Amino acid sequence: MVRIIENLNLSEQVTNDLGRAIVAGEYSCESGLPTEAQLCEEYGISRTAVREAVKMLAAKGLISSRPRQGISVEQPSNWNLYDTSVLSWLLDSSPSLHVLKEFLQMRLAIEPQAAALAAEFALDEDIAQIEKAVEAMRVAAVDPSASMHDADLAFHTSVLFASRNRFFFQLRDFISTALNVSIQHTTPAKANDVAVAEDHAKICTAIRNRQPERAKNLMTHLIDEAMTFIEAEIKRRS
Known part of the structure; x- marks a missing residue:
């Protein structure tokens, strides 16, 4: 379910929603994330907006994106806990x-x-x-x-x-x-x-x-x- 937060642009909305889902365990190293095309369809946004969200999540250490390998969810040990968004998502989780x-x-x-x-x-x-x-x-x-x-x-x-x-x-x-x-x-x-x-x-x-x-x-x-x-x-x- 897409979480709408005021004052965030489309890429930030996707970053926030996917970040929370990853930290909560809805997406894992085993399950991975939906494809770029699936994310575009689910959120109703362009590939450019999705790619920007992927970059932001990668900067937080939650995912990695490599040519011909797609998007992978990183192990929790690689997450940037000093990032206030990541910390907030962690503290909101169980x-x-x-x-x-x-x-x-x-x-x-x-x-x-x-x-x-x-x-x-x-x-x-x-x-x-x-x-x-x-x-x-x-x-x-x-x-x-x-x-x-x-x-x-x-x-x-x-x-x-x-x-x-x-x-x-x-x-x-x-x-x-x-x-x-x-x-x-x-x-x-x-x-x-x-x-x-x-x-x-x-x-x-x-x-x-x-x-x-x-x-x-x-x-x-x-x-x-x-x-x-x-x-x-x-x-x-x-």
Whole structure:
């Protein structure tokens, strides 16, 4: 079934629809994809639009297209998980909790160090952005009309930026994409938005007070706690 998404051109629509189907297992290395002609007929678009979609899927590592061999679906190990579209499709699929666990493992390798670097190298305006995000979280914790979700995302991306490490900041879209799903599981599990906001505030204070080790440890604890919730949910569903 073709999924229609506003503001996407025809090639992007096909890319999105086929990408989701591949990640969900509807198409595999064994089954392959429909032929170019079949895709043209199914979507009612030109070969040019289909070929553009194939190029985009190939760039994401989901498929490969070779002369005289046609289009092949790639093994999941070849997928570009740093591509935010691929990550979104993965998180929308049934094994999303297992993907989130892997994502949290990666966050443990990055965000505590980013917090430590922020405590050392953040500019005053960087810290002001982190404080702004914390204040937004505190407001959202007691005001149902405010967005805790958006404020939480702003906090984590602000810490990445404040690290003054360009490689870390380049991960902001990747981190935000997975956090969009992760927060939906972990924040309700804690069942206390005020406590969630204050946990983030402690990290902010450590960064403001130029305490790298404390900032690192507090961020580690925050992510470890989320990991505990995800692992418990995986166990409950198994």
